Amino acid sequence: MMVAIYIELFCPIHRIVEKYKIKVIKRYNIRVNEIRPKFREKPKKTLSSLVVGRYVTPQEARDYLMNYYEKIGLLSYVRTMRIIY
Numbered sequence: 001m002m003v004a005i006y007i008e009l010f011c012p013i014h015r016i017v018e019k020y021k022i023k024v025i026k027r028y029n030i031r032v033n034e035i036r037p038k039f040r041e042k043p044k045k046t047l048s049s050l051v052v053g054r055y056v057t058p059q060e061a062r063d064y065l066m067n068y069y070e071k072i073g074l075l076s077y078v079r080t081m082r083i084i085y
Helices: 058-072
Strands: 003-011 016-026 035-040 046-052 078-084
Touching (some): 003 058, 016 058, 046 058, 058 078
Antiparallel strands (some): 003 016, 003 078
């Protein structure tokens, strides 16, 4: 089953809402409870997907993203974060 996390961020500089879809990719050749971020390289280095182990739930992936945005200081700009099945 393909799962994605839909995120809306408010950009204070441009005064618009930016929308992202982060894919959750389930892999069987990594540890069963591991969550690993995958970044795109061009045009800028941003988060594109999460590679997760076989026993990671979508809620755990969402919590990982919440911690990630809190660590980089963007959690206050997140408007919505939904899991799309």
